[in-house]
Amino acid sequence: MSENLPEGAASLPLKHESGVLHVCGEAAYIDDLPEPAGLVHVVPGLSTRAHARVVRLSLDAVRAAPDVLRVITAADIPGENDVSATGIHDECLLATDEVMYCGQPLFAVVARTRAAARRAVRLAEVEYEDLPAVLTIDQARAAGGDLVWRSLTMRRGEAEAALPASPHRRSGAVRMGGQEHFYLEGQAALAVPGEAQEMRVWSSTQHPTETQAMICHVLGISAACVTVEVRRMGGGFGGKETQANPPACLAALAAVLTGYPAKIRLDRDDDMMMTGKRHDFLVDYDVGFDGDGVISGVSMTLAARCGWSADLSGPVTDRALFHADNAYFYPHVVLRSEPLRTHTQSNTAYRGFGGPQGIVAAERVIEEIAFATGLDPLDVRLRNAYVSGSDRSLTPYHMEVEDSISRELMTQLAQDCSYRERRQEIRGFNRDHPWVRRGIALTPVKFGISFTATHYNQAGALVHIYTDGSVQVNHGGTEMGQGLHTKMVQVVMRALGLPEERVLITATNTGKVPNTSATAASSGADLNGMAVLDAVKKIRNRLTAFVAQKHGVPQAEVAFGPQGVRVGSEILAFTDVVKAAYLARISLSSSGFYKTPKIHWDPATGRGRPFFYFAYGAACSEVAIDLLTGEMRTERVDILHDAGQSLNPAIDLGQVEGAFVQGVGWLTMEELVWDDAGRLRTHAPSTYKIPGCSDRPRIFNVGLADQGENREETIFRSKAVGEPPFVHGVSVLCAVSDALASLDDYRSCPPLDAPATAEMILRTAYEMKRRNKSLSGN
């Protein structure tokens, strides 16, 4: 049937389905929903110590505070005091006798107003007995290296033998910081108790099914009793994949214990103190290469600060390994993860899911080679890029890279943005400018698409056609701004030939589509698009059979298009066909289902095909750094990104632009600072700085690559676009590195860690000047 599909609708730059609601303030987020009568408000009380025994928890003053209805502690939990996303029972909802990080919920106050609850929380008296706290990667290693998850090793060839045999060898370490999601809408949930054990929960969650499961687990009730719904989130970025669960559980718990509808909406500071963030990493690397810059062997250990519990740290650190090759072929390789336990927030999913951290390490290795050989880093990148169909196409996890376009994209972008000419100009500029230096870098991204947990790669949808010809679509994916719902509307438009206004997306709801996967891993459109298409096709097939029989034409002569339903030589109105089908007692509703083919992965052997395909891109950034203060400015950025046959080029460009700026934020100005006592000191936008309007590149050219369609059979041959462009931010880090390298005349690789804050840049500049002095012998 697919050859009969009308073209167009699925690759149009349609506006965001909620755009008009957004700009009018009419798009409802959790806290905007109409409040049920008797609503109560929940505010958690957080630990103020990183690691301590709770000697005494006195909550009498809290209970006695005005408008307080109830104080909840772990003892009040009817089910299990656990919200561990992976089911390993290592993450309590409320701490009991020991707190494991500063910011951990110890109790929760339920009051008639949110303000009353916030005031009451401060009246708690907690007596702690401090225990040794392990806060950093280095401290965790020194303390014996307790892991939250098994370490993963990927091995191909004999790196241990190849490295010493290489003509050249460099080793070193690169650190990169974590990142707060800073979704503009903080964590929020509204729980409304129903009859008997029933509960409806509106939650700002990327994973309604898991939120449902966690609530059931904590309340000790069955999944059938709980319905979780989310129409949209005010941003997610991975921060609402598991982190939405504890607030939703607290709201549900309050609703059960008081019998009233209960709402939780975390204050920004509480949100940032409580919830996990992107993992910070320390990567130790060792690379062997020849005089042409061609890699012979790589060995890396990727250590991550995971926080106090596993959460998703296992798959996150796995994915760091999956991307520690970025776009490059390593003939001999061994990669090892080290997911370390620390007494800090439990780090979690964040756009890229460990992948960007692996890629930063890969690009550092490239820089080492470039500075050691004196080659243009771009040439080192081109020489080491995977070549599909050659003997240089096997990943460290033994998957064949069948679709590599890295070289093509890098070459085209270098040409389009005059990389080589500008690189020469910049070197001239740097000779003439003692206080401001410029740098340029062109980096690729190759990003594996699919959940590495294979069973997550499934999706469901539910489509209803009503007798007036309007269509209601529901699927398991959640909308957090990425335009998923818009794309799903386009899938229906294309499959049925309908205009936009006939297709309505409704809130994601576990009662409509059950057992869904998180909207994560860039998979939202890939998985749900196919499920929606499956549902639509089922109904379309029934309609086709019905009209073909009714009009006495072969089914092949029935087609759904913008003009209506073509039946032989006749064109019928879609609504008339639907009405007639209804009268003939044809079902106009269907569920749909999809599972990604081809994929498998065995962590025990480190082998498999974890990814259905790869998404590619390349970015070229030029920066200026200030040698008096370390301040940096992104002067110009050119990006070429591969979205396959884009479902919606406007939305995909928006994803690329936004992801890039977010990636640059991670690697430059966003810095999480904990003090020596393990208290996060950057817990609000006054201290944690995400990029602002003036931080966007002065010149910013973003284009979608015209490399055509996805060679795999994805939804209309598109490619996932959520996470891959986040990695383009790495080009800015490498450009800063290039600018710093000018200080010792490009003779050594700058030891630049991320985030490259002004302070980090100034520190590294001083180190480069020191090197220059000692090299020049004066």
Next chain:
Amino acid sequence: MRRNIRFWLGDELIRTENISPVMTVLDWLREVRGRRGTKEGCNEGDCGACTVIVVRRERERLVWNAVNACIQFVAMLDGAQVFTIEDMKAPDGTLHPVQEAMVRLHGSQCGFCTPGFVMSMVAYRRRPGADDSDTAIDDALAGNLCRCTGYAPIVRAMKESLAAGPDRFEAMGEVILSRLKELEDGQTVQISAEEGMLTIPVSADALAQVLEEDPDARIVAGATDVGLHVTKQMRVLPHVVFIGRIPDLRHLTLTEEGLEIGAAVTWSEAEAALNVLQPEMRETLRRIGGRPVRNSGTVCGNIANGSPIGDGPPLLIAADARLRLRRGKVSREIPLEAFFLEYGKQDRAADEFVESVFIPRPDCNVIFRGYKVSRRSDQDISAVMAGLSLRLEDGVITQARLAWGGMAATPCRAAHAEAALQGRVWDEAALEAARAALTEDFAPISDMRASAWYRMEVARNLLTRFWLETASSVPVLTSVFADPEVRHV
């Protein structure tokens, strides 16, 4: 004496009795009025999701200001016209040109920050002389954070909407002017609510009297600082005195002698006059808060709160500013630097208030620079802030005023570095002497904004930048943020 707060919300005249002195505009809009289009993103005036427009009548002209509703108190709206996102669409459903451009150009993704952006954009369109340059737009949007789009499509929408011609508010000017005029009754406002009392005095004399009667009353001008005491620290304020609209504290007087800025003058209002007085302040003034913060926060409030990291004091101390304080009927004037005694302690009696600050007109022998170094260039608190001023007579430094923020527990001058410069020719040797002496002046702290090492190193390097810009024989590029036209010297 009036017992209510009166203002226009859209086309409705609001009269609130029994309003708590610390009820924020955001909570009132969302919880009391059910206007839930205005969002809470941070509750501390930093993300802009709560941006609303406050229109005031100033000298028969309307001034449209974007402000953060989360750290404004309802009482501060007295006499104003307020618009929220709900007012932007025309009654017939037609989108405002800003809204239309934002939808068409994909300026929203998750949509949560969008209402705040729209309000800042609409307010910017109404600023006299609003242009479509990137720098001007960046400045207008510096108080709004977006985590999804990377800003590019929002800037495109701003540009397109600027070209779209007049909006429907254009025609409402006369109506709003007359509405606001009618609200001006010259009456003291006092309201006793369960949560506390609020007073809006009509004059500086009346304010002095209120403070004499209740020295514990909290003075609030723009609330960009006190707002956080309420929203974040949950402090109880039994009596709040709002001074932001007291006419005789709203003077901004530029004379031959200098500039006097009354206690109720906001940064936005003072900006132009300060730039005339000392053009070298321009870029640092622009980087004090974001536009919504500068629209509310006052110059004198930035001084009176005594913060060691306020950006105003170092600039103004370097400019030789004098502070006028008043207690009862008695006024006194002190050098600004003398106001800051130690961390959290200023030279102000409980019943005394800051009346104004005076900045003398610099003579042609003075060279001046203001430098701000912060993690993010816009809307950020400084790691190091410098106000640097030298009087040169026949090439010799006859007076040095090197004032710093972020280097000590108060904004203060660098006595050793100043002494090292006094009487010397402003040459490289003098620079080196000042750089060396600066380590005698300060032992800065390490915190989440910067390490002690960085603060000291940057402070010394800012002296170098000052020298390079004012004394170096060859023009040289000294900053990545320098104006494009001087970038390639």
